[in-house]
Amino acid sequence: MAPAPSKLYADDVSLLLVLLDTNPLFWSNCALPFSKFISHVLAFLNAFLRLHQLNQVVVIATGYNSCDYIYDSSSATSGSSGTGKMPVFCSKLLENLEEFVIRDEQLEKGGPGGGIASSLLSGALSMALCYIQRVFRSGPLHPHPRILCLHGSQDGPEQYVAIMNSIFSAQHSMVPIDSCYVGAQNSAFLQQASYITGGVYLKPQLLDGLFQYLSTVYATDLHSRGALQLPKSVGVDFRASYATFLLLIACLNFWSLPSGIIIISYSLSPLSVIRMSRCFCHKRTIDMGYICSVCLSIFCKHHKKCSTCGSVFGQQAQSDVASSSNKRKMSDS
Amino acid sequence: MPQVRIIAKNFMDMVAALPAMKLDRLYQNAFICEAILRSLQPLAKKYVIQMCYIEEPITSKSLEEWVLPGGFSKHKVAIDRLLQLRIFSESFDRTTGTSYRMNATFQINLQKLITCGAILPREPMPSNITIRLPSSQELETYALQQWECFLLQLINSAQVERMTNISPSMMRIFQRGLLTQRDKETPRLTESGFQFLLMDTNAQLWYIIREYISNSEEIGVDPEDLISFMLELSFHETGQAYNMNTLDEIQRNTIKDLEDLGLVKLQQGRKESWFIPTKLATNLSVSLTDSSSRKEGFVMVETNFRMYAYSSSKLHTEILRLFSRVEYQLPNLIVASITKESLYNAFENGITAEQIISFLQQNAHARVAERVPSVPENVTDQIRLWESDLNRVEMTPAHFYDEFPSRDVYEAACDFARECGGLLWEDSKKMRLVVNTEVHLQMREHLRRQK
Numbered sequence: 001m002a003p004a005p006s007k008l009y010a011d012d013v014s015l016l017l018v019l020l021d022t023n024p025l026f027w028s029n030c031a032l033p034f035s036k037f038i039s040h041v042l043a044f045l046n047a048f049l050r051l052h053q054l055n056q057v058v059v060i061a062t063g064y065n066s067c068d069y070i071y072d073s074s075s076a077t078s079g080s081s082g083t084g085k086m087p088v089f090c091s092k093l094l095e096n097l098e099e100f101v102i103r104d105e106q107l108e109k110g111g112p113g114g115g116i117a118s119s120l121l122s123g124a125l126s127m128a129l130c131y132i133q134r135v136f137r138s139g140p141l142h143p144h145p146r147i148l149c150l151h152g153s154q155d156g157p158e159q160y161v162a163i164m165n166s167i168f169s170a171q172h173s174m175v176p177i178d179s180c181y182v183g184a185q186n187s188a189f190l191q192q193a194s195y196i197t198g199g200v201y202l203k204p205q206l207l208d209g210l211f212q213y214l215s216t217v218y219a220t221d222l223h224s225r226g227a228l229q230l231p232k233s234v235g236v237d238f239r240a241s242y243a244t245f246l247l248l249i250a251c252l253n254f255w256s257l258p259s260g261i262i263i264i265s266y267s268l269s270p271l272s273v274i275r276m277s278r279c280f281c282h283k284r285t286i287d288m289g290y291i292c293s294v295c296l297s298i299f300c301k302h303h304k305k306c307s308t309c310g311s312v313f314g315q316q317a318q319s320d321v322a323s324s325s326n327k328r329k330m331s332d333s
Numbered sequence: 334m335p336q337v338r339i340i341a342k343n344f345m346d347m348v349a350a351l352p353a354m355k356l357d358r359l360y361q362n363a364f365i366c367e368a369i370l371r372s373l374q375p376l377a378k379k380y381v382i383q384m385c386y387i388e389e390p391i392t393s394k395s396l397e398e399w400v401l402p403g404g405f406s407k408h409k410v411a412i413d414r415l416l417q418l419r420i421f422s423e424s425f426d427r428t429t430g431t432s433y434r435m436n437a438t439f440q441i442n443l444q445k446l447i448t449c450g451a452i453l454p455r456e457p458m459p460s461n462i463t464i465r466l467p468s469s470q471e472l473e474t475y476a477l478q479q480w481e482c483f484l485l486q487l488i489n490s491a492q493v494e495r496m497t498n499i500s501p502s503m504m505r506i507f508q509r510g511l512l513t514q515r516d517k518e519t520p521r522l523t524e525s526g527f528q529f530l531l532m533d534t535n536a537q538l539w540y541i542i543r544e545y546i547s548n549s550e551e552i553g554v555d556p557e558d559l560i561s562f563m564l565e566l567s568f569h570e571t572g573q574a575y576n577m578n579t580l581d582e583i584q585r586n587t588i589k590d591l592e593d594l595g596l597v598k599l600q601q602g603r604k605e606s607w608f609i610p611t612k613l614a615t616n617l618s619v620s621l622t623d624s625s626s627r628k629e630g631f632v633m634v635e636t637n638f639r640m641y642a643y644s645s646s647k648l649h650t651e652i653l654r655l656f657s658r659v660e661y662q663l664p665n666l667i668v669a670s671i672t673k674e675s676l677y678n679a680f681e682n683g684i685t686a687e688q689i690i691s692f693l694q695q696n697a698h699a700r701v702a703e704r705v706p707s708v709p710e711n712v713t714d715q716i717r718l719w720e721s722d723l724n725r726v727e728m729t730p731a732h733f734y735d736e737f738p739s740r741d742v743y744e745a746a747c748d749f750a751r752e753c754g755g756l757l758w759e760d761s762k763k764m765r766l767v768v769n770t771e772v773h774l775q776m777r778e779h780l781r782r783q784k
Contacts, residue, residue: 012375047385047447050367051378087450215382224375227404 012221015056015135015143016048017128018150020070021182022061022101025117026153032182032207038097040210041150042090048219049073049089056143058131061097062124062151063104064117069127070096118156121149121189125166125177132175144222146199149179155189161280167193176200178218182207200230280308347543348560349417355557356419360438363451368564369418370443376404377411381420381435385443390424390432455579457570458607466609469572472598476611479595480534481648487511488522488530488651503590506548507541527684530652531692535616541594542617554583562587566596566610567617574600574607630697634671636709642667643698655679656689671712676719686720730770731757737764742783749779 020041021027027034045057059071071093125147132145147170170177176199179190186203194201204213217230279286279300290299295309305312348369351359359365370381384391393412400408412433415421421433445451467475487507511526522530529537542563546556562584569575577599580588588608592599596614600607631644632653640657642649645665653659656679657669679689690713697707706713737743743764750756755772759765768776 012378043447046450047382050370050446051382052371090450212383212386215385219382220379221375224379224407227376227401227407228379228399229401230399 012223013052013054013143014048014221015058015132015145016045017131017145017147018045018057018059019067019121019124019128019147020059020061020097021119021149021151021153022097022104023064023117023119023153024101024105025064026119026183030152030182032210037150037182037207037210038094040214042087042093043211044214044219045093046087046090047215051219051221054143058128059093060124060127061100061104062119062121063100064119065107066104067120067124067127068100068103069131070100117153118159119151119153120159121151121153121156122159122162122166125149125163125170125193129166129169129173129175132173136173145175146222147175147177148218149177149181149190149193151179151181151187151190152183154183154185155187157284160189163189163193167196170197176222180204180210180214180218182210202231347546349419351557353419357436357438359557359561360436360442362561362565363442363446364453364565364568365561366439366442367446367451368567369420373414374407374411376407377415380411380415381443384421384433384435385440385447387435388440390434392429393431393433394429396433451568453569454565455575457573458576458605466572466574466600467598472572472609472611475598476595476613479593480538480613481646483594484530484537485648485651488526503545503548507544509544522682525683527655527679527682528688530655531684531688533695534613538594538613538617545590558583559587563617566591566614569610569615571610571612571615574609577606577608630695630699630702632693632696633698633701634693634708634712636711638671638712638715640669640671642669652692655682656684671716673719676716677723680720680723686716689716729757731767732770732773732776734766734768734776735764740764742780745783746776746780750776 018041022034027037030037045059049055049057055073057071057073058069061068061070071089073089128147132147135142135145167177170193175197177190177193177197178199179187179194179201181187181190181201181203191201193199200217202213202217204210220228220230279289280297281299281301281303284300286298286300290302291297292299292306292309292311292313294311295306297306297308299307303313348356348359360369370378373381380396396412397405397408412421415433416423420436420439422436423431423433425431486504488511511529512522529540532540546559546563549559550556577585577588588597588599591597591614592608594613595611596617597608597610600609631642631649633641633643635641640653642653643666644650650659650662650667653667653669656675657671658675659667659669661668676686676689680686690708693708693713694706701707734746737746743761743766747756747759747761747766750766750768750772753768753772753775755769755776756766757769758767
C-alpha cells in the first residue's frame with residue numbers, strides 16, 4: 001500500500017471510497033433497476049478516475065449479511081484502455097460484484113423473516129475508515145480521502161451504535177462522508193453522517209439523471225469545495241447527535257461536581273429535557289430514557305446493570321464517598 | 334516550484350494558441366481530451382464533468398449560483414481557461430445573458446471516454462514474441478541514465494564519454510537560449526540555462542519537448558501531430574512492449590529522438606522491433622498539472638556550509654559546481670562547500686538565492702528532509718545576505734537636466750516630470766533635476782513647447 005516515493009500530489013488528488021448498497025431486498029422493490037443504477041455509478045467512477053492520474057477509487061459492497069472490498073484502483077493494473085465497449089476496470093468490478101452478491105446470498109440463513117431489510121452500513125463504514133487509516137499511515141504523501149455512500153436501504157436500528165461510532169471516528173480524522181440516498185424516505189443515519197463530518201447529503205429527485213447528480217455534486221474535490229456552494233441538508237433528524245452531545249455535557253457536569261456527589265452518577269438518571277435517541281437495549285427511537293453515566297449508553301427502561309460496560313446501578317446516595325470509589329473500579333463485575 | 338508551473342503553463346498555452354481548426358482536430362483524439370482535462374484547474378475539471386452530458390447552453394448566471402462569494406476569482410480563472418482552450422464556447426443573448434456550451438467534439442469524446450473507455454491505437458505485444466523485457470527497476474535506471482547523459486551533453490559536451498545519437502543540429506536547437514557562445518570561446522550557460530538545470534526533471538522535460546515541437550514546424554512536421562503523439566504516448570503502459578509497425582513514418586522518426594531523451598527504450602527482436610515507454614513518457618501528462626514533485630534527495634548541508642551529496646552522477650557534480658566549490662569526490666559522495674566566492678559566481682550567472690535554496694531543500698537527503706528546516710537556517714540566511722550584498726546599488730537609466738533659463742521653466746519642468754512619475758531627483762537651489770529615461774522624450778517635448 002505504500003505509495004511510490006516519486007508520486008506527485010496536487011491539491012485535488014483524491015481517494016474516493018464508495019460504499020455500494022447491494023441489498024437485494026431493497027433493489028427488488030426500487031423504482032430504479034440495479035443495472036441502471038450501476039451503469040450510472042460506473043460512468044461516474046470512470047469520470048472521477050479520468051480527472052487526475054493519481055485519483056484513486058476503492059469500492060466496498062454493502063450487502064445484507066456481509067460487506068467486502070470489490071475494487072481498488074491502486075492495485076489494479078493501470079491503463080485507461082478498454083475493450084471498446086466498457087473500460088477495463090468496469091468489467092473487473094462487475095465480476096467481483098457478482099461474486100460478492102452470490103457469497104452474500106449464501107451467508108443468508110433464516111431468510112428475511114421480518115424486521116427491517118437493512119444493509120450492513122456500519123461494517124462498510126468501518127472498512128472504509130480502516131482503509132483510510134492505512135493510507136494515512138503509509139507516509140506523509142497521500143491523496144485526500146473522502147467516503148461516498150450510495151445507499152438505498154432503510155436504516156437498521158440495530159446498527160445505530162456502530163454507525164455513530166464510525167461517524168465520530170470519521171469526524172475525528174476529518175474525513176467527510178458524502179451520501180447519496182436513492183431510497184424512498186430520507187435516511188437519518190446518513191443525514192447525520194454527512195452533517196457531522198461536513199459532507200454532502202443528497203436525495204436525488206430524478207433517479208434517471210443520477211449521473212448528473214453524482215458528477216455535479218460528488219465529483220467536486222475537497223479543495224474546490226471551499227469555493228462552491230454544494231447542497232446543504234435541511235431538516236436533519238438530529239435526535240442521535242444532539243443526544244450524544246447533550247449527554248456529554250450532562251456527564252461533564254456530574255464529573256465536575258464535588259466528589260461526594262459522584263455517587264449520583266452511578267445511579268441511572270432519567271433526563272427528560274433531552275430529546276433522546278435510539279435506546280441500546282431495544283433500538284427504539286425514544287424521547288426520554290435512562291443513560292449510564294459511565295459509558296453514556298442509553299436505555300428505554302431501568303436496568304440493574306449496564307449491558308454495555310457492566311456498571312452496577314441502583315446504588316443510592318446513602319453509601320459514603322469511600323465506598324463509591326470502590327464501586328467505580330468494579331466495572332467488570 | 335514556480336518554474337514548473339511556468340513551463341507547464343507554457344506548454345498548455347502552446348496548445349491553446351493553436352488555431353481553432355487545429356484545436357478542434359486535436360480534440361478528435363480521446364487521449365488528448367483526457368490529457369487536457371487533467372491539465373485543468375480543479376474547478377474547471379468539475380465544470381467539464383458537470384457539463385459533459387448537457388448539450389444545451391448553460392447560462393453563466395446558473396453556473397455562478399454555485400460559487401461562494403470567496404470563490405469568484407477561482408471561478409473566473411477556470412472559465413477563462415476553458416474558453417481559451419475552446420472547450421467552452423461563449424455566446425451572448427440579450428434576455429439570458431452570457432451562456433456557455435461545450436465543444437461538441439470534446440464532449441462526444443469525453444462521453445465515449447467515460448462510458449466505453451478509450452482504445453489505444455496499438456496493443457502491447459504478447460510476451461512470447463518479445464524476448465526479455467526489462468524490469469521496471471531496470472527501465473527506470475535506463476531512463477534516468479539516458480536523460481542525464483542528454484543533459485550533460487547539453488551543457489557540456491566535452492565531459493560526455495558516450496554521445497547520444499541526437500543530431501548536432503537538434504542539439505544546437507535545444508541549446509538555443511540555454512547556452513551562449515562568443516566566437517572561439519567555449520560555450521557558456523546563460524541565465525536561463527542555469528535556471529533550467531535547477532528545475533526538476535519533469536519541468537526540464539517539458540522545456541525540451543516544447544523546443545522540440547516548435548522546432549518541428551521548421552522542418553515541416555505538423556506540431557499538432559507531434560503534440561497528439563506525445564500525449565498519446567503518455568497513456569501507454571510503462572514497461573510494456575509496443576510494436577514499431579503501428580507507427581507511421583513521422584512517429585518512427587520521433588520515437589528515435591525520444592529514445593535519446595530516455596522516454597522510450599527500443600528493442601530489436603528476431604523479426605520485429607518494439608518500443609517500451611518509460612516512466613518519463615508516462616509522466617508527461619502528469620506534469621501538466623501544477624503539482625510539486627518529490628524525488629529521492631541526495632544533498633545534506635551542514636551548519637558549517639559544508640555540503641555532502643550522496644551521488645555518483647556527473648550531472649549532479651556539474652549542478653553543484655554551479656554554486657559551490659567541489660572539494661573532493663569519492664565514488665558515491667561529493668563533498669563541496671558553499672563559499673562567498675562560489676555564490677558570487679552563481680549570482681553573476683543569474684542564479685538567484687531563492688533558486689539555490691529551493692534546490693537544496695527539494696533535493697535534501699531523506700535523513701535531513703524530515704527535519705525542519707531541512708537546510709540549516711544560518712546557511713539559507715547567509716545565502717540571502719550575500720545576494721542582497723550585491724544589490725546594494727540600484728541602477729536606473731536617467732537623464733540629467735541643467736541650466737534652466739528661469740525658475741518658472743524649472744518648476745514647470747519639475748511638475749511635469751512628477752506628473753509623469755519620472756522625477757528621480759531635484760535640486761531647486763541650483764535648478765537641476767534628474768528624470769527617468771522613459772519620460773525623457775516627453776520631457777523634451779514639454780520643454781520645446783515652453784520655448
